Amino acid sequence: MSERIRVGLVDDQALFRAGVRMLIESQADLEFAGEASNGLEAVQLASSARPDVLLMDIRMPELDGVAATARIVELGLGSTPRVLVLTTFDVDESAARAIQAGASGFVLKDADPEFLLAAIRTVHAGNAVIAASATRRLLEQFTAQEPRRAPVELQALTARERQIFDLAARALSNSEIAEHEYLSEATVKTHISRVLAKLSLRDRVQLVAFAYENGLVE
Template sequence: MSGIRVVLVDDQALFRAGIRMLVDSQADLDVVGEAANGREALTVVRATRPDVVLMDIRMPVMDGLEATAELLRDDSFGADPPRVVMLTTFDLDEAAARAIRQGASGFLLKDADPEFLLASIRTVHSGSAVIAASATRELFAHFASAAPRPVPPAYGTLTDREREIFALAARGLSNAEIAGREFLSEATVKTHISRILSKLALRDRVQLVVFAFEHGLT
């Protein structure tokens, strides 16, 4: 069985080589392409159709933000575009926050522990999101500090139960924690979360939390 297909995008060849060696050392992971800037990334990703893209934020020619936005708008991927994880040397900056808004599945620091990086690739492939642990509080504080936006009509389509689950997920509770608190099975909670994400046109739980902060729903 083929492994999780990964594309590496970074303008530093030595960094890419190190990540390639790490990723390719895993039986379930396979680097299928590399690119040195965002423009090259678009060509490589469209040709190789990876599951996960590790994308540096700051690069020449086209940066990672612009490349990510273009990839996630590309209708040729259908309902299953690649999961993009941004790579940054900073704990948190506006670029990382913008990447989350655009649909990235999270971001990691370039000096992340190797095992955490590998686990993150598997995590985003499974449909969840990852954020550098040291930056989680700062990320949500960043969104919370702005004036709340008007709550979109889509939020009104949630049932009372879905709003309860939404509120708990927005506070960062896991499916297991929500299940225990609400006396539900984890499968039921997972179904509720999936419906909430679908109704609000959100990709994952990180976007759910950002949505809650941006619209004053926490």
């Protein structure tokens, strides 16, 4: 059996934490790595427990989920946990800011348990997750802002990498890109990794945000 995914949980509601913990502990491939009730404790949890994935509430006392995510990324841990934001709202400015701060996506608190479990595994695998009902409005949050990066950074990409970038920016999956470009999924994954590294992006959700911020997709 492969090594289990260690999951940490940050939320100020004890009953919600208990329910999620039971869900995680019911899965053979997941391990509960600890919990916190506010943003300050979240930073401590990330540093001490080193979870692979950290479920992070947005609105909490002491320090909110956006600021906590930013601090965790700034810590520069050897293996920074992938943050999956939990929110009650479909999408708002906080969700967009959390992704900009380094979160790998977000899910709604009322999502089906199976969706949350799938999201944990997806984020751990290096992909991003955004609640489907909120995708368009989340991207509108990015297009309404001033560009943060100059498109000149794209000059670092090879012609093939730029093709892969354009398809990934349209939210195509690796298998869809592979079919479109007549490549293997492994080759696509390699290209995506190189694109992210050259553009200093954490994951695919930041790649999509980068593309929208710079007017590269509509």
